[in-house]
Amino acid sequence: MRHTLRETWSGLRRNATMTVAVIVTMWVSLSLFGAALLATQQVDLIKGKWYDKIEVSVFLCVKDVPGGQCVDGQAATQAQKDSIRKTLEANPQVQTVYYESKHDAYTEYQRIYKDSPVKDVLTEETIQDSFRVKLKNPEQYQGVVSQAQGLPGVQAVVDLHTALDPLFLWLNALKWGTVGMSALLLVAAALQIGNTIRMAAFSRRRELGIMRLVGASNAYILTPFLLESLIAGLIGAVLAAGTIAAGAYGIVMKHAATSITTIVWIGWHQTWIAIAWVLVVAVVLSLLPAYVATKRYLKV
Structure with a gap:
C-alpha cells in the first residue's frame, strides 16, 4: 500500500499540468452534465403539474x-x-x-x-x-x-395541449441539447484521461518492465495509475458538485422560486440526485479510460 500511494503521488507531481487539465475538463463537463440532469427534472416537474391539471x-x-x-x-x-x-x-x-x-x-x-x-x-x-x-x-x-x-x-x-405542447417541445429541445453537449464534453474528458494515463505509463515503461520481471502482479502495477485518474476525477467531481449546488440555490431556489411562484421549481432533493449521479459518472469516467489505456499500451 505504501508503494502504491508513493507511486500515485509521484505520478501526480510528474504530470501536474496534465492532471490540472483533467480536473478542469472533468469540472466543466460534469457541471454541464449535472445542469442537464437538473433541467430534465425541472421539465418533468413543470410537465407533471400542468398536465395533471389539464x-x-x-x-x-x-x-x-x-x-x-x-x-x-x-x-x-x-x-x-x-x-x-x-x-x-x-x-x-x-x-x-x-x-x-x-x-x-x-x-x-x-x-x-x-x-x-x-x-x-x-x-x-x-x-x-x-x-x-x-x-x-x-x-x-x-x-x-x-x-x-x-x-x-x-x-x-x-x-390546453394546443398551448402547452409547443412549450414542452422547446423545453425538451433545450433539455436534450444540454444533455448532448454534456455527453460530448464527457467523451472529451474520457479521452483526455486515457491519454494522460497512457503518457504517464509510457514515461515509466522501464520501471514497469523491471517490476514485471520480478513478478509484480497486474493489479500491483495498475493500481497507482488508476488512483491517479480517480483522484483527478474526484477533485473535478467535487468542484462540479459545488458548482451545481451553488447554481441551483443561487439561480433557482433563491431567485426564480421566489419571483415566479406559479411554477414548481427544483429543490435540494433534485439537486442531491444530480450530484449523486455526477459522482457516479466521475468514478466510472476516471477508472474505465485509465484501465483501458494502461492495459492496451503496456504489456503488463
Whole structure:
C-alpha cells in the first residue's frame, strides 16, 4: 500500500499540468452534465403539474351561435346533454365528468372579469354551459377530443395541449441539447484521461518492465495509475458538485422560486440526485479510460 500511494503521488507531481487539465475538463463537463440532469427534472416537474391539471372542456351549443354540431344555431337539448355525458363517462380514458351549468359559468365569468369592460358582454342566457372532462392520462387526450367533437349538441372542444405542447417541445429541445453537449464534453474528458494515463505509463515503461520481471502482479502495477485518474476525477467531481449546488440555490431556489411562484421549481432533493449521479459518472469516467489505456499500451 505504501508503494502504491508513493507511486500515485509521484505520478501526480510528474504530470501536474496534465492532471490540472483533467480536473478542469472533468469540472466543466460534469457541471454541464449535472445542469442537464437538473433541467430534465425541472421539465418533468413543470410537465407533471400542468398536465395533471389539464381538462378537456366540451362546450355545448347555445342559441344563435353556429359551429360544431349545432343545428341552425339551436341550443343543446337536455337529451343531447344526457347523451354527451353518457358517452364521455363510457370512454376508458375519462376519469371524471363535471357539468358546469350556465349559472356557474356566468358566476365564474363575472368573477374573472369583474374589473374589465367585457364583464357585461355575455349574459347568463348567452354564455355556454359545458362538460369538464378529467382524463386518466392527460397525454392521451386525442381520442376523447375527436369523440366529443362529433357528438350532437357540441359547439366546440378545447384543451390546453394546443398551448402547452409547443412549450414542452422547446423545453425538451433545450433539455436534450444540454444533455448532448454534456455527453460530448464527457467523451472529451474520457479521452483526455486515457491519454494522460497512457503518457504517464509510457514515461515509466522501464520501471514497469523491471517490476514485471520480478513478478509484480497486474493489479500491483495498475493500481497507482488508476488512483491517479480517480483522484483527478474526484477533485473535478467535487468542484462540479459545488458548482451545481451553488447554481441551483443561487439561480433557482433563491431567485426564480421566489419571483415566479406559479411554477414548481427544483429543490435540494433534485439537486442531491444530480450530484449523486455526477459522482457516479466521475468514478466510472476516471477508472474505465485509465484501465483501458494502461492495459492496451503496456504489456503488463
